[in-house]
Amino acid sequence: TSLAGFIRGLPKAELHLHIEGTLEPELIFALARRNGIALPYASVDTLRAAYRFKDLQSFLDLYYAGASVLVTEDDFEAMTQAYLERAQADGVMHAEIMFDPQTHTARGVAMETIFAGMARAMRRMRESAGLSSRLLLSFLRHLTEQEAMQTLEQALPLRERYDDLWVGIGLDSSERGNPPEKFVRVFERARGLGFRLVAHAGEEGPASYVRNALDMLHVERIDHGVASEQDPALMQRLVRAQIPLTVCPLSNLKLCVFPDLAQHNLARMLRLGAMVTVNSDDPAYFGGYVGDNYLACAHALGLTRAELAGLARNSIAASFLDDKDKQRWL
Numbered sequence: 105t106s107l108a109g110f111i112r113g114l115p116k117a118e119l120h121l122h123i124e125g126t127l128e129p130e131l132i133f134a135l136a137r138r139n140g141i142a143l144p145y146a147s148v149d150t151l152r153a154a155y156r157f158k159d160l161q162s163f164l165d166l167y168y169a170g171a172s173v174l175v176t177e178d179d180f181e182a183m184t185q186a187y188l189e190r191a192q193a194d195g196v197m198h199a200e201i202m203f204d205p206q207t208h209t210a211r212g213v214a215m216e217t218i219f220a221g222m223a224r225a226m227r228r229m230r231e232s233a234g235l236s237s238r239l240l241l242s243f244l245r246h247l248t249e250q251e252a253m254q255t256l257e258q259a260l261p262l263r264e265r266y267d268d269l270w271v272g273i274g275l276d277s278s279e280r281g282n283p284p285e286k287f288v289r290v291f292e293r294a295r296g297l298g299f300r301l302v303a304h305a306g307e308e309g310p311a312s313y314v315r316n317a318l319d320m321l322h323v324e325r326i327d328h329g330v331a332s333e334q335d336p337a338l339m340q341r342l343v344r345a346q347i348p349l350t351v352c353p354l355s356n357l358k359l360c361v362f363p364d365l366a367q368h369n370l371a372r373m374l375r376l377g378a379m380v381t382v383n384s385d386d387p388a389y390f391g392g393y394v395g396d397n398y399l400a401c402a403h404a405l406g407l408t409r410a411e412l413a414g415l416a417r418n419s420i421a422a423s424f425l426d427d428k429d430k431q432r433w434l
């Protein structure tokens with residue numbers, strides 16, 4: 105079989121995926137037209153041509169602008185449906201999907217609209233295609249902890265209605281200058297409520313942010329975490345404790361975290377025994393879905409088929425599925 109076919113056939117989970125980052129330019133234009141929203145781009149092609157980023161912030165500016173076309177429940181449903189169908193085509197059996205409610209509530213979109221639209225697509229794909237998925241509500245770290253806390257409180261009344269889907273919280277957006285310790289209280293609150301905890305750390309920020317996300321926020325997984333290698337003692341700890349890292353190779357390439365994929369540390373960390381997983385982050389912006397990420401790494405880093413299978417197995421093991429569901433795919 106071809107390498108792409110081999111990768112597609114590996115049962116895998118996607119654990120680091122921002123649903124707003126799955127909005128393809130075509131869908132952005134269709135939703136803008138439907139909602140009467142003017143875009144500062146003349147066409148799908150000129151929008152796509154603007155996807156040349158120099159760092160995380162230059163991407164985030166476009167990503168938040170793109171998300172502004174999401175208004176109705178139908179919009180959130182269409183976006184989520186398109187992603188889940190695309191993921192399934194890559195052999196994804198389970199997806200843990202982050203969303204940024206603050207991006208939408210700040211524009212007057214109701215929390216319920218966001219949840220209801222995503223839930224319709226997620227439940228439909230569970231029924232019709234057997235694809236399981238969960239939601240991780242992500243706080244924007246460039247905003248205050250108080251705003252994060254208000255967002256959590258705003259979503260809590262919906263917890264029961266979406267308890268088959270909403271299992272955890274995360275932390276994303278501009279990392280440098282917004283360290284984990286800024287969010288100790290809101291993570292403490294979510295932990296007390298029984299939510300699963302993840303946070304972006306060590307993407308552009310230093311290894312100390314990874315350490316603090318573990319020690320001060322008590323997260324169970326680190327999103328990105330590629331800066332951990334700068335601190336050998338931390339790296340040893342990640343290996344020893346098998347703390348999952350949700351690595352996003354094409355994202356790191358597009359945001360200039362690594363100058364080229366051949367220099368990415370994914371293979372080094374994997375070969376050290378770290379619990380590394382491969383994910384797409386914001387596939388519509390970074391030039392590839394999860395299968396593309398596996399394939400690009402296989403080529404650039406010389407990953408063997410056994411290593412690719414190990415990465416897919418890690419993604420199931422590092423998921424928030426219960427053990428019985430994990431066993432189906434392991």
Ligand code: HPA
Pocket residue numbers: 122125160167276277278279304307355385386
């Ligand atoms: N890093 C931080 N915030 C984000 C990202 C990312 O890669 N994608 C969407 N929000």
Ligand code: ZN
Pocket residue numbers: 120121122276304327385
């Ligand atoms: Zn991310």
